[in-house]
Amino acid sequence: MLEIAKELNNQQCMLCLKGRLDTNTAKQLEDQFEPLLKEVTAIQINCQELEYISSAGLRVILAYFKKSKASNIDFVLSNMNSLVKEVFDISGFAQFLKII
Amino acid sequence: MDSINSESFCKKIKANREFLQDLLDFIEETLDQLRCAHDLRFKLLIASEEILVNIMDYAYPDQEGELEIKLAKDDSFIQLIFIDQGRPYNPLENTNDPRTLDLEDREPGGLGIIMVKEFMDKVEYRYEAQSNILTLSKKI
Numbered sequence: 072m073l074e075i076a077k078e079l080n081n082q083q084c085m086l087c088l089k090g091r092l093d094t095n096t097a098k099q100l101e102d103q104f105e106p107l108l109k110e111v112t113a114i115q116i117n118c119q120e121l122e123y124i125s126s127a128g129l130r131v132i133l134a135y136f137k138k139s140k141a142s143n144i145d146f147v148l149s150n151m152n153s154l155v156k157e158v159f160d161i162s163g164f165a166q167f168l169k170i171i
Numbered sequence: 172m173d174s175i176n177s178e179s180f181c182k183k184i185k186a187n188r189e190f191l192q193d194l195l196d197f198i199e200e201t202l203d204q205l206r207c208a209h210d211l212r213f214k215l216l217i218a219s220e221e222i223l224v225n226i227m228d229y230a231y232p233d234q235e236g237e238l239e240i241k242l243a244k245d246d247s248f249i250q251l252i253f254i255d256q257g258r259p260y261n262p263l264e265n266t267n268d269p270r271t272l273d274l275e276d277r278e279p280g281g282l283g284i285i286m287v288k289e290f291m292d293k294v295e296y297r298y299e300a301q302s303n304i305l306t307l308s309k310k311i
Contacts, residue, residue, distance in 0.1 A: 093220060094191060094220060094224050095191065095192055123213065123216065123217070124217075125217050125220045125221065125283075125286070126221055126282040126283040126286055127220075127224070129282055130282070133274065133277060136274060136275075137274075137275060140275065154210055154213045154214075158217070158286065161285065161286065161289040161290075162270070162282055162285065162286070163269070163270035163274075164274065167273065167274035167275075168274070
């Protein structure tokens with residue numbers, strides 16, 4: 072189960088994730104991206120209520136990172152709990168992504 | 172895992188993505204039953220998801236097949252054993268480490284097995300009686 076709440080303010084988008092970003096739910100997040108590309112200058116993924124992320128979830132984050140970079144969109148992840156952070160650390164993602 | 176204090180559980184199911192959530196739910200419920208700590212449960216579930224998806228997507232390219240999962244716990248370890256009768260495949264032989272690349276040069280893939288290796292204390296593979304047998308062990 073993944074819930075995504077979207078807040079849009081002055082071309083800045085915050086996506087708040089709640090639940091699990093895994094094989095079954097990754098597509099939900101993937102589908103949010105395309106429509107955002109043309110309307111925002113910054114995307115923040117707020118992970119405060121994200122309980123779980125597997126490699127399927129990381130792949131979507133990777134796609135966001137690449138597309139944001141190509142479109143000059145500022146891409147940030149925030150508020151992740153220590154276990155979710157560990158997944159970003161061991162995958163080597165943490166050293167490249169902006170995590171606040 | 173022969174000690175008197177060991178407990179074990181098992182489930183056999185068709186190796187098909189439609190049963191992924193059922194199996195993950197089974198693993199999660201079993202880990203709860205075994206009073207597994209939160210961070211251990213998190214890591215075991217991630218490792219399980221990676222292995223299950225692998226088996227479901229690649230073990231039986233030409234026909235349907237089954238997969239079996241066994242969970243066991245004793246005083247010092249939790250073990251998860253994944254068994255399938257698909258084509259022989261040792262995931263530990265995949266030595267490409269995508270972490271050597273910049274994020275921009277990364278292709279999707281290869282991450283799952285890294286999570287398994289990093290999050291588990293021991294991962295063993297053997298092929299026996301026409302079966303792939305992968306055993307993950309995590310210290311309690």
